[in-house]
Amino acid sequence: GAVVSQHPSRVICKSGTSVKIECRSLDFQATTMFWYRQFPKQSLMLMATSNEGSKATYEQGVEKDKFLINHASLTLSTLTVTSAHPEDSSFYICSARTSGHNEQFFGPGTRLTVL
Amino acid sequence: DAKTTQPNSMESNEEEPVHLPCNHSTISGTDYIHWYRQLPSQGPEYVIHGLTSNVNNRMASLAIAEDRKSSTLILHRATLRDAAVYYCILRGNDYKLSFGAGTTVTVRA
Numbered sequence A: 001g002a003v004v005s006q007h008p009s010r011v012i013c014k015s016g017t018s019v020k021i022e023c024r025s026l027d028f029q030a031t032t033m034f035w036y037r038q039f040p041k042q043s044l045m046l047m048a049t050s051n052e053g054s055k056a057t058y059e060q061g062v063e064k065d066k067f068l069i070n071h072a073s074l075t076l077s078t079l080t081v082t083s084a085h086p087e088d089s090s091f092y093i094c095s096a097r098t099s100g101h102n103e104q105f106f107g108p109g110t111r112l113t114v115l
Numbered sequence B: 001d002a003k004t005t006q007p008n009s010m011e012s013n014e015e016e017p018v019h020l021p022c023n024h025s026t027i028s029g030t031d032y033i034h035w036y037r038q039l040p041s042q043g044p045e046y047v048i049h050g051l052t053s054n055v056n057n058r059m060a061s062l063a064i065a066e067d068r069k070s071s072t073l074i075l076h077r078a079t080l081r082d083a084a085v086y087y088c089i090l091r092g093n094d095y096k097l098s099f100g101a102g103t104t105v106t107v108r109a
Helices: none
Strands: A004-007 A010-013 A019-025 A032-038 A045-051 A067-073 A076-081 A090-097 A110-114 B009-013 B018-023 B032-038 B045-050 B061-064 B070-075 B084-091 B103-108
Touching: A004 A090, A010 A019, A019 A032, A019 A090, A019 A110, A032 A067, A032 A076, A045 A067, A076 A090, B009 B018, B018 B032, B018 B084, B018 B103, B032 B061, B045 B061, B045 B070, B045 B084, B070 B084
Parallel strands: A010 A110, B009 B103
Antiparallel strands: A004 A019, A019 A076, A032 A045, A032 A090, A067 A076, A090 A110, B018 B070, B032 B045, B032 B084, B061 B070, B084 B103
8 A cells, every 4th residue: 555654753852943844655657745743632624735846735724834845746745843842842754645536645754843 | 414223222131232323313315324333442443344335344244224313333243342332424525434332232141
């Protein structure tokens, strides 16, 4: 089956620093990638939709200048949390789909802890 | 967004079938019904999807009501590895997934 990886799996950083999370589709070309975050005991919330070669579309309430998304190739999307603060601590999950297929394939998630 | 309603939790015994209901009375004609599941501290996993007809795959079966206002995910023989949160989601033409609270399935050995 289709595999999506994320790196790193967990990261701890100091408040005010920036953190980059990578999402890769390992065995298929991802025409669209999605970024979610999940706070403890809550469900996933969609943050943004990213199509290869174009600007990401952000959901209402998600600051595009704080959560920078780059989808430079058909197999890689990155999410950069800029000037991270403790309230940004969360489980960040990406997913990917390819043209012609209905399902999304999810990465294993990245746990971000901001001290 | 078209919404779905699921029970908060469901328990099952190992080796027995599990029927997970989902109501989606505001479904539109082009919405697909998707099911995903999530184990603790992992990303969600695709289970199955359908539009109008019932669907079967190696993981589960999806039974869709004739009026499409409800559906049921069927796990034929639950195992301990099936313990997870199951999400029923309506997927529109933009391919976005809106996750609700889901149903937490517990499997008793």
